[in-house]
Amino acid sequence: MKKVKILDKEFELFIPYEKIRSVVEQMAETMNKELADKDPLFLCILNGSFMFAAEIYKRIDFVESEISFVKLASYQGDSTTGKVKQLIGLNEKIEGRTVVILEDIVDTGITINNILEQLEQMKPKEVQVATLLLKPDALQKEVDLKYVGIEIPNDFIVGYGLDYDGYGRNLIDIYTVVK
Secondary structure, three states: OOEEEEOOEEEEEEEOHHHHHHHHHHHHHHHHHHHOOOOOEEEEEEOOOHHHHHHHHOOOOOOOOEEEEEEEEOOOOOOOOOOOOEEEOOOOOOOOOEEEEEEEEEOOOHHHHHHHHHHHOOOOOEEEEEEEEEOHHHOOOOOOOOEEEEEOOOOOEEEOOEOEOOEOOOOOOEEEEOO
């Protein structure tokens, strides 16, 4: 589809699935080389990262790895509040382990910084961040990102796990709002 309407907004095709798949394959190939002997725990940040996490993880070739899913408990809203959010759902022991955070998008850097601070208190060997999308113009916090798929402008996007008020996550392509 070239255009979609979600609730009160119209979106146009921005990144087709073929491009997403290609980028994810390249990221996974690099991870396979760099992480094979580290027994990493891949940590999918819900809700938005579920498609990206599945796409990456099914391409990880080595057997010794795990994947887990966590969510941030936070205030509701459609913009960044800057409020402290608590990581929930992490049951695995990460002390001394390599943890790879799988994030759909890094824009302000506030959320990923918060996650990193919480994980550091659990004494992992190392924490790496893999993000499918990065909005460099939106960054408000300095963030060390090990794997970055695609840099995009600071536009509102939907699809491939990303939503607009809960809708649009199921779209296989990524769309940008029509202004």
